[in-house]
Each structure stands twice: as structure tokens, then as C-alpha cells.
Amino acid sequence: MASENVQEFTNDNFQAEVLDAELPVLVDFWAEWCMPCRMLAPTIDQIADDFAGKIKVGKVDTDGNQEIGVQFEISAIPTIIIFKGGQPAKKFVGLTNKTDLETALNEMLSA
Secondary structure (H helix, E strand, O other): OOOOOEEEOOOOOHHHHHHOOOOOEEEEEEOOOOHHHHHHHHHHHHHHHHOEOOEEEEEEEOOOOHHHHHHOOOOOOOEEEEEEOOEEEEEEEOOOOHHHHHHHHHHHHHO
16 A cells, blocks of 8 residues: 555656655655566655655656656666755665665764
């Protein structure tokens, strides 16, 4: 079950929701057919719930939003990029564990 704290980012709303956001934004680049992406989904939901109000969390379906994938040079999925001040601040490629994501987010929030 997807968390209500996870947004869907698209070519149309990426600028406003991610690049212009005041809070740090964790973006999960994924695709429906990608099994590791599906395995990562519960972790993304937990992060979204745990950090609600502190960061934004969302997903980009790379099949339907190829412009964003090209712009940020997404060559493998899942890829997670944490944006701060509209800029990519941290990038994880492949299946990533919750502890690594929490550590990166906590460092970003305390900086």
C-alpha cells in the first residue's frame, strides 16, 4: 500500500515540486516493470512517513517521464536522488537500504 506522503512527479510538475521546493526532496526514479524498484517501494513509503513535514518524497516513472531521466542522466533504475535547493545533493543507484537513506537525509537536514 503506497503512502499518502509519496507524490508523483512528472515532466509537467517536476520544476515546481522538486527544483523550486523549499524542503529537501527525495526522488525515486523507477518503472513498473522493474523488480528492484518494486522491492524498494515499501522503503520509500516508510521514509516518506518517517520524514513527513521535513522533506518531500516522490516518484518519477522513467517510462512516462523520459525528459527528467535524460536531464538527470538516469542510466539505471532504481535511482534515488535527494535534491536540496533545487540541486542534486546525493545519488543512490540500485537497491538502497533504509539506513543509508535515513543517514543521508538526516545529514542534509542538520546541515
